[in-house]
Amino acid sequence: MKSIVEKINRLLPGSNRVNQTIGVEFCTDGVAFAQIQRHPSQQPLLINCEFIPAEPGLELAELLRARLLKLGVQTVPVNVVMSAGSYQLILGEAPKVPADELAEALRWRVKDLVQFPIAEAIVDGFFLPEDSARGTSRMAYAVVAQRKVIEQQVANANAAGLSLKNIDIPELVLRNIAETCCDTKRGIALVKLQQGGGSLHIFRDGNLYLSRQFSLSYNAGLLDDLPAEALVLELQRSLDYFERQMRQVPPSHIYLCGENVTADKLTPAIQNAMAVSIHLLDLADGLQIAATIAEHNLALCLQAIGAALRQDQVGQG
Numbered sequence: 001m002k003s004i005v006e007k008i009n010r011l012l013p014g015s016n017r018v019n020q021t022i023g024v025e026f027c028t029d030g031v032a033f034a035q036i037q038r039h040p041s042q043q044p045l046l047i048n049c050e051f052i053p054a055e056p057g058l059e060l061a062e063l064l065r066a067r068l069l070k071l072g073v074q075t076v077p078v079n080v081v082m083s084a085g086s087y088q089l090i091l092g093e094a095p096k097v098p099a100d101e102l103a104e105a106l107r108w109r110v111k112d113l114v115q116f117p118i119a120e121a122i123v124d125g126f127f128l129p130e131d132s133a134r135g136t137s138r139m140a141y142a143v144v145a146q147r148k149v150i151e152q153q154v155a156n157a158n159a160a161g162l163s164l165k166n167i168d169i170p171e172l173v174l175r176n177i178a179e180t181c182c183d184t185k186r187g188i189a190l191v192k193l194q195q196g197g198g199s200l201h202i203f204r205d206g207n208l209y210l211s212r213q214f215s216l217s218y219n220a221g222l223l224d225d226l227p228a229e230a231l232v233l234e235l236q237r238s239l240d241y242f243e244r245q246m247r248q249v250p251p252s253h254i255y256l257c258g259e260n261v262t263a264d265k266l267t268p269a270i271q272n273a274m275a276v277s278i279h280l281l282d283l284a285d286g287l288q289i290a291a292t293i294a295e296h297n298l299a300l301c302l303q304a305i306g307a308a309l310r311q312d313q314v315g316q317g
Contacts, residue, residue: 020047021165022078023173023307024064026156029053031060032301035073036308044180044309045288048073051300061159068160078162079307080153081173084199087145088114089171089211094127094140102127106142114144122150129207132246141208143169166310171201171211173306178203178255180309181286186252190281191235192302193258195220198231200238202251209248212238220259228269235274250276257281259299 019039025032035048048071052063068074090113095105106125111118125142132139150167157164174190178201182188187204195218202210214234217227235254242248254276256266263280271278283289283298283305298305 020073020076021308021310022068022073022076022162023081023304023309024078024157024160024162025081025083025301025304025307026060026153027083031064032304033064033068034301034304034308035071035076036305043286043288045290046283046293046305047290049289049293049297049301049305051297059159061156064160064162068162074161075163077165078157079166079168079173079310080157080162080164081168081170081303081307082145082149082153084170084213086149087143087169089169090142090144091139091211092142094138099127102140106140110142110144116146120146120148122147126208128209129204132207132209132248141211166307168307168310170199170303170306171208173303173310174201175203175206175208176306176309176311177281177283177302179206181281181283182253182255187249189235189239189251189254189276191254191256191258193218193220193226193231193256193261195259198234198258200235202238202242202248204251210238210242210246212241214238222260224260226261226265226267226270228267228273232270232273235278239274239276252276254278255281257299257302261299 020035020037023034030051030053032051034046037045037047050067052067054060055063090110092109095109097105103124107118107123110123114121122145123142125140128139130138153167154164174192178184178188178190184203184205187202189200189202191198191200193216197213197215200212201208216230216234218224239250243250256278261280266278266280
């Protein structure tokens with residue numbers, strides 16, 4: 001699958017594929033970055049992984065620039081992931097057009113579903129796999145962002161001195177995590193929890209089949225329990241839709257991740273509530289992790305790690 005801002009990326013300076021990539025996420029309270037190194041026949045190595053908190057009077061881009069300069073990695077190719085809320089992901093019936101015409105066809109399908117003039121939008125899209133809607137028309141996701149939001153991402157990257165390669169969305173960088181750390185042949189559900197809510201994504205063989213956001217009374221603090229009953233209800237709703245409406249075989253496993261989502265919070269009330277087995281996502285199942293990396297940074301930088309893991313040949317793209 002291609003980046004949602006391919007039109008922007010064509011304008012960016014090219015960079016040769018190297019064995020290292022950095023993923024970056026600019027957030028409201030700081031900036032996360034992760035550095036991945038690849039070697040043939042070995043698991044990817046997570047070399048660096050840090051969350052830099054915002055500081056009064058300093059731009060996040062400058063903080064990131066100084067840190068990468070200190071590490072001596074300012075020339076490594078970078079993939080930036082957009083934050084939730086900075087774009088819309090809209091599922092609908094796919095227009096009957098070739099893949100290279102999909103974005104333009106979706107533009108006119110979604111023009112009445114966005115809160116700003118469609119002329120101000122960057123629109124991209126990707127087909128769901130052909131077997132994702134058995135008995136009905138093929139579906140596609142449209143990804144819509146205001147041009148000024150994309151331009152700000154590019155400006156942040158330039159201000160940080162990044163060698164910008166791609167701009168991606170959380171759903172697809174989480175796909176990269178799933179492909180690296182889980183066996184997705186039969187399909188898995190990856191559930192990411194944060195303060196006030198979460199998201200569930202079902203992946204199979206490198207493809208995104210379903211993405212759903214939900215609200216949840218979870219404060220994401222170290223001592224905050226997961227609301228078992230409400231969480232299980234949301235999981236059941238998602239899997240019911242996947243099985244009954246999309247007519248799909250249920251995923252083989254559900255993996256939970258997110259800020260302060262730890263083993264002690266995965267209680268029997270959650271684990272035993274569904275026929276599908278529920279586990280914590282363990283990045284060490286697919287990554288070598290440098291000993292210098294603090295464990296709490298793994299959750300804070302999860303999407304940056306996923307951006308750094310991007311490989312253009314994964315899945316359909």
